[in-house]
Amino acid sequence: MKRFDAAALIAAMHGQRDYACPKGWSSVEDIRNELNLAHTRNASSRAYELYKQGLLERQSHQFKAKTGQCHHSYVYRARKPYRTISEAAANTFKAREEKVPRGWVRIMDFCFEASISHVALRARVARSNLKPRYFKTSRGVSGLHYNAYYRRSELLRVLPKAP
Numbered sequence: 001m002k003r004f005d006a007a008a009l010i011a012a013m014h015g016q017r018d019y020a021c022p023k024g025w026s027s028v029e030d031i032r033n034e035l036n037l038a039h040t041r042n043a044s045s046r047a048y049e050l051y052k053q054g055l056l057e058r059q060s061h062q063f064k065a066k067t068g069q070c071h072h073s074y075v076y077r078a079r080k081p082y083r084t085i086s087e088a089a090a091n092t093f094k095a096r097e098e099k100v101p102r103g104w105v106r107i108m109d110f111c112f113e114a115s116i117s118h119v120a121l122r123a124r125v126a127r128s129n130l131k132p133r134y135f136k137t138s139r140g141v142s143g144l145h146y147n148a149y150y151r152r153s154e155l156l157r158v159l160p161k162a163p
Helices: 006-013 028-034 040-052 085-090 092-096 107-114 118-127 152-158
Strands: 056-064 070-078 133-138 144-151
Touching: 028 040, 028 070, 028 085, 040 056, 040 070, 040 085, 070 085, 085 092, 107 118, 107 144, 107 152, 118 152, 144 152
Parallel strands: none
Antiparallel strands: 056 070, 133 144
């Protein structure tokens, strides 16, 4: 709990309080400009989503409107390793993407490397009852999806032997 600050109370009573956004923090209007959004309501929703994903920090802030009334709003700043809010917004999916361990591959990637059709490999995988492991990875601009990955060593085992 914060200690009582009498000097701040007297300054607030005399109207000498500074309502500017704290240094290093961005208001919703600043976020709207940085992300090139049309309305502040869009920026507020976007900033809140980024905050929930753990990409932004948020704190309550009091500001004074043009009418003279004081309101509470939130100000945001990017968390490490990101420096700006636009950089954090651009890496939304990358931050939530699961890292695929070494030695695990998708069937299509393996087929391209091994020069075998995916239909033939899928049939061999089905016959040998190989179980996939699912990782959430990005796929194009449509976001994150669960993709099936198989161990490369198990796929090599079911490949046909060269004559």
